[in-house]
Amino acid sequence: MNELEPVAALPHEDYRCGTVALAGRPNVGKSTLLNALIGFRLSIISPRPQTTRHRILGINTTDAGQIMYVDTPGLHRGAKRAMNRSLNRAARSAISDVDLVVQLIEAGRWTDEDEALYAALVEQATPRLLVVNKVDLNKDKTVMLPFVANLVATHSYDEIHYVSALKAQGLKELEQAILKRLPIQPPVYGEDEVTDRSERFLAAEMVREQLMLRLDQELPYATTVEIERFEDRPDGIAEIHAIIWVERDGQKAIVIGNGGAQLKAIGSSARRHMERMFERKVFLKLWVKVREGWVDDDNMLRRFGYTD
Structure with missing residues (x-):
């Protein structure tokens, strides 16, 4: 028993x-x-x-x-x-x-x-x-x-x-x-925990936040972010590789910007936010890739975590 x-x-x-x-x-x-x-x-x-x-x-x-x-x-x-x-x-x-x-x-x-x-x-x-x-x-x-x-x-x-x-x-x-409307019961999480989400998820969100803030009109809604690699190196730096997915080649050019300036600005700001949240140095590498119609592709939506 x-x-x-x-x-x-x-x-x-x-x-x-x-x-x-x-x-x-x-x-x-x-x-x-x-x-x-x-x-x-x-x-x-x-x-x-x-x-x-x-x-x-x-x-x-x-x-x-x-x-x-x-x-x-x-x-x-x-x-x-x-x-x-x-x-x-x-x-x-x-x-x-x-x-x-x-x-x-x-x-x-x-x-x-x-x-x-x-x-x-x-x-x-x-x-x-x-x-x-x-x-x-x-x-x-x-x-x-x-x-x-x-x-x-x-x-x-x-x-x-x-x-x-x-x-x-x-x-x-x-x-x-x-x-006063919650049930009387013990805590579920430790007193120092603030979320159940992983650093990997939060890193993707911080890149996406910069896309929302920096891109004009409807373009942010055609983008999503996928973390391809997240690991802590022996030197204590978190190395993060992220893909920014868009729907069309023209959108890719806008996200990258003239001479890569826009992508660099997005990455620099996202990295600073990550370092404050994760409390360690971050090496962030961004790529922009095209997947036509990903917003209407159920398989891609599941891959990117858009589930019920």
Whole structure:
């Protein structure tokens, strides 16, 4: 007869631990909120919608409990390409397997995409909070309060919170509201862990962040990053080889830039971010390759990690 695994002890009798999905339409501030809540720059950020393409777990451990935040791709309408449909499936999947959902909206705005997400939420029995973000940009309460009052008259939430993720305003109150709704149970992760993602994954994200920030118009959406090699050399330097995939030869030329200047700038900035996050020197080598139609190729999407 096999012995039972010992049950982990609670740090104290009211210690709470659970998973919280940060959900919302694209570009509403989910990644900025995640980074602010865990006190660590984990999710990449750019002004462009749909910067987040993967579910990313950010862990915040305090004396009161452990909150595992899931930063989800933005749920969006008009998903015509296979990758966009995959992102929507990932977002819907994330809100179905958590202890609590935080729906993030922009102060003063409620769009069709916000409504579509709410419709998906009410299909679940999961508790949900409404978080109104960017209140620092909308300080007129004579506009804000009627907007929220009209919204909650037809939409049901357990609580409403007003925050500025960018300026870290209102986050303590939000954290307390989240904690009290999580189950009493021991922590899942160690107190120093901030994510379950590997350095390999984070390296790819940091290169992709620079593509989102530095390339114009729609080109960033035709790119993805694959880490071909990641190893720690005997001299303590992390050697990373990454491929930037694009769909057409013309896109490849733009990413490389005149005399390789654009690619060099992308690599230099990504390397500096990696060195801060990984806390060691990084040697980064980038290549740009063409794979026509990869955004609609299910096999390539699986290869690049775009799975539900």
